[in-house]
Amino acid sequence: MVKERTEILEQLTWDLTTIFSTDEAWEEELDCVTGNIEDAEADFVGHLLDNAATLNEITATMLSISRDVEKLYVYASMKNDQDTRAAKYQEYQAKATTLYAKFGEAFSFYEPEFLALTTENYQKLLLDEPQLKKYQHYFERLFTKKAHILTQKEEKLLASAGEIFGSGAEIFEVFDNADVRFPQVKDESGKEIQLTHGNYISLMESKDRTARKNAYKALYSNYEQYQHTYAKTLQTNVKVHNFNAEVRGYSSAREAALAENFVPEKVYDVLIETVNKYLPLLHRYIVLRKEILNLSDLKMYDIYTPLSTLDYKFNYEDGVKKAQEVLAIFGEDYTKRVKRAFDERWIDVCENVGKRSGAYSGGSYDTNAFMLLNWQETLDDLFTLVHEMGHSMHSTFTRENQPYVYGDYPIFLAEIASTTNENILTETLLNETEDDKERFALLNHWLDSFRGTIYRQAQFAEFEQMIHEADAKGQVLTSEFMNDTYGKLNEKYYGLKAEENLEIQYEWARIPHFYYNFYVFQYSTGFAAATYLAEKIVHGTTENREKYLNYLKAGSSAYPLDVIAKAGVDMTSAEYLESSFQLFEKRLKEFETLVKK
Secondary structure, eight states: OOOOGGGSOGGGSOOGGGTOSSHHHHHHHHHHHHHHHHHHHHHHTTOTTSOHHHHHHHHHHHHHHHHHHHHHHHHHHHHHHHOTTOHHHHHHHHHHHHHHHHHHHHTTTHHHHHTTOOHHHHHHHHHHOGGGGGGHHHHHHHHHTGGGOOOHHHHHHHHHTHHHHTHHHHHHHHIIIIIOOOOEEEOTTSOEEEOOHHHHHHHHTOSOHHHHHHHHHHHHHHHHHTHHHHHHHHHHHHHHHHHHHHHTTOSSHHHHHHHHTTOOHHHHHHHHHHHHHTHHHHHHHHHHHHHHTTOSSOOGGGSSSOSOOOOOBOOHHHHHHHHHHHHGGGOHHHHHHHHHHHHTTOEEOSOOTTOOSSOEEOOOTTSOOOEEOOOOSBHHHHHHHHHHHHHHHHHHHHHHHSOGGGOSOOHHHHHHHHHHHHHHHHHHHHHHOOOHHHHHHHHHHHHHHHIIIIIHHHHHHHHHHHHHHHHHTTOOOOHHHHHHHHHHHHHHHHOOOGGGOGGGGGGGGGOGGGGSSSOTHHHHHHHHHHHHHHHHHHHSOHHHHHHHHHHHHHTTSSOHHHHHHHHTOOTTSSHHHHHHHHHHHHHHHHHHHHHHO
16 A cells, blocks of 8 residues: 555655745745735836836846745645645645735736837846846847737736636646545556556556556546546636637747747647658557557557566666666766755655655755655656656756756756656666667667657647647537547557547546646657757767756756757757657667567
């Protein structure tokens, strides 16, 4: 049975006292920052452009308060994530969310007032106050959005509705993580266990087909039961995205979402077009999977089970050693920071009752780059560890090398850092082994990772675009509509008939990323870019590694396509994607050869 939080060893939990020493300290800071927001609203509205000094003062104050709000939110959200049943931290997260809304409302005047500037007056202000030069790229990004910024009154109104706009996602998170209880199922040894988000994939990877089938049906029986509730929360979220896009003058929610990160829609279109071009490779892999498993009726619950009989197990201690060994390729500075992450308890390792499912890297500018895991001792967990470490090192290098105003990075660039680490781990493990069985297992894992990232996330991206477009055209996003849409899309990707895999039509209901506003496509683009960069790091020169580390340090000091272009990837071209599919085919051929052996 899954342990309670109090049963987990302290060294396997993250140390949030490095953010606030006590909950009381958090509450005191909350009161202080709330007061600062109220004072700023009273003092600054209407005065942003009085002169260069006030522009500098108000900008600095806004960023300082934003920094404090982030720190408060991170503590509250991570406390809540470690046990979503705890009412105290549910309340903390709600208060932090309210604070974010208040901050947005208080400074809603900023962009409309700033964008009243003419180019001539802007240049004069820069000359009058040299300290403003450090904000030049920040200001430039604001100017690019000028056509989509509303009046001060309208911006304030939208900001004050922030909590309401986020309600669909919040209801989904609480319902899916805290309220929904999955049935008990039998694992491959016949032992009855509690099905959870955390152990579901482990059960899908079971060699016992009956155990896989039972877990699969048990999980989706819940989503079928509550499909109308999930449809309503997702529909609400989609409507928010479409509403915001419309009122800001964007042609679509997708354009609006990508514009936030200054990513042209061409990047999204090139991804979907290229992935669809190479769907025959996925179908070829699925047919091979059916052959290896000796099945006449391959089902979706057979997609995750490893094709290798080699039992690759990693306890956490061994995972830590291997991660440190593999990531040493980046050099001494990177290695030192990885060691700090392990030594200073940045990582919450184990699953416990009520803990948020999945994994992530978090934190804020003034905290450690914390990581949440749900360790199950599989090879996947080792890959997840180096993946999240990639995010955390990206955050750490950025925060150490950029001022707060550029101390984050767009989501578009985030997945490159994490999946570069994964690709280097794969390359390392493949180079270390000459054993056919080990090689078979590693190739199987990489091919599955490619399928689960580039293909699967592109499938999600297609679905996300479909439902936003449907809502914009007046289609009601009922569960029936989404079931049918998702089922047909899944059939296109996997070549498995929808009517023979009925449960998979409900999968849309369990994907939290559909609430993230056109986020998922970046997993695919990130993995493909990372595949290219990993080859350069492993087989290239010291200069290639230096260019990569400079990308990690850049944060948001330049536009994302410019940052990654300096590392050597053009994200508007299909070339980096084509290169990834060529590697997929190369490794698939090797895998097929090993099958014949």
